[in-house]
Amino acid sequence: MIIGLPKEIKNNENRVALTPAGVNELVKHGHTVYVQSTAGEGSGFSDEDYVNFGATILPTIEEVYGIAEMIVKVKEPIEPEYKLIKKDQLVFTYFHFASHEPLTLAMMESGSVCLAYETVEKADRSLPLLVPMSEVAGRMSVQEGAKYLEKPMGGLGVLLGGVPGVRPAEVVVLGGGIVGTNAAKMAAGMGAHVTMMDISLPRLRELDDIMLANVDTVYSNAYNIQEAIKTADLVIGAVLIPGAKAPHLITKDMLKSMKPGAVLVDVAVDQGGCFETTKPTTHQDPVYVVDGVLHYTVANMPGAVPYTSTLALTNATLPYAIQLANKGWKKACRENEELKLGLNVIEGKVCYEGVAAAFGLDYHNVDSFLV
Secondary structure, eight states: OEEEEOOOOSTTOOOOSSOHHHHHHHHHTTOEEEEETTTTGGGTOOHHHHHHTTOEEESOHHHHHHHOSEEEOSSOOOHHHHTTOOTTOEEEEOOOGGGOHHHHHHHHHHTOEEEEGGGOOOTTSOOTTTHHHHHHHHHHHHHHHHHHTSGGGTSOOOOTTOBTTBOOOEEEEEOOSHHHHHHHHHHHHTTOEEEEEESOHHHHHHHHHHSOTTEEEEEOOHHHHHHHHHSOSEEEEOOOOTTSOOOOOBOHHHHTTSOTTOEEEEGGGGGTOSBTTOOOBOSSSOEEEETTEEEEOBTTGGGGSHHHHHHHHHHHHHHHHHHHHHHOHHHHHHHOHHHHTTEEEETTEEOOHHHHHHHTOOBOOGGGGOO
């Protein structure tokens, strides 16, 4: 198969979809890999590194899209890329369709096959291609929250861990999944008092067993959230409904009860955000203020640590990319239920229920495409 690795062009996105070593594994399986010039530079990989591992360098993004049967990316295509995507071309990347109707309609119009990292799902309901970036984003959310709590950044002027004789910060984590767990570990490790909230009692029991003593678990409902955020210095939004829009757990009216200078970090921004006041921002201009509360809502948080993120992502995606390349997407998805669940849009039709429901589009059973 001919595989294309374009350079990411989303604002301040420095990740690349595959490391040179990852490219080498595809080449060893007999595939041809074309890499856009400088695609890996932001992550610390030169064109020479890719060539040494068997890739061919092409100078432009148009050439990479033009020649590839499968495109492997990190982030969803943005508007300048829409016209480059061809009929029947397989695009393997994060899409987060349910939060972006123009992207959904553009991919339908392209006639391409869109296989989304974020909905590849194992039998135990875990999301293997979302996990590594969720781990990065969860840990980063606390780093960024701690930074923006500093007074020069517009925050309360609170040190997350406090000092002897001074209380630590109050951190509320909404969601007990991968993002929330990593956020809570970081915040607790820095000495903050952490309240974790989730709607799953079994998960809360697990968290209660594994977390440090400065982490409390509370069942998530509107009243408990409202009470928790009144005293919160930092709130991490870590809610995920696979393939669907995130629910708004904190409304605009609820912000009025929060401390001026408190910080909200919404890691669910890719899925529409779990705060009503969330709007996507960039690393270049990451924060804004609503009713005195700072919002950090960068839609590609792991892009700020691209070396770590690229290695972690390649570790997870490469085995699936090899299956797709070796077998073609139809056979690979017939034989691997995890990959089949990643199919969101095929040949102009939506085949993932959460995406169809988000925009009132017709839903088509994915099995009808795999015969």
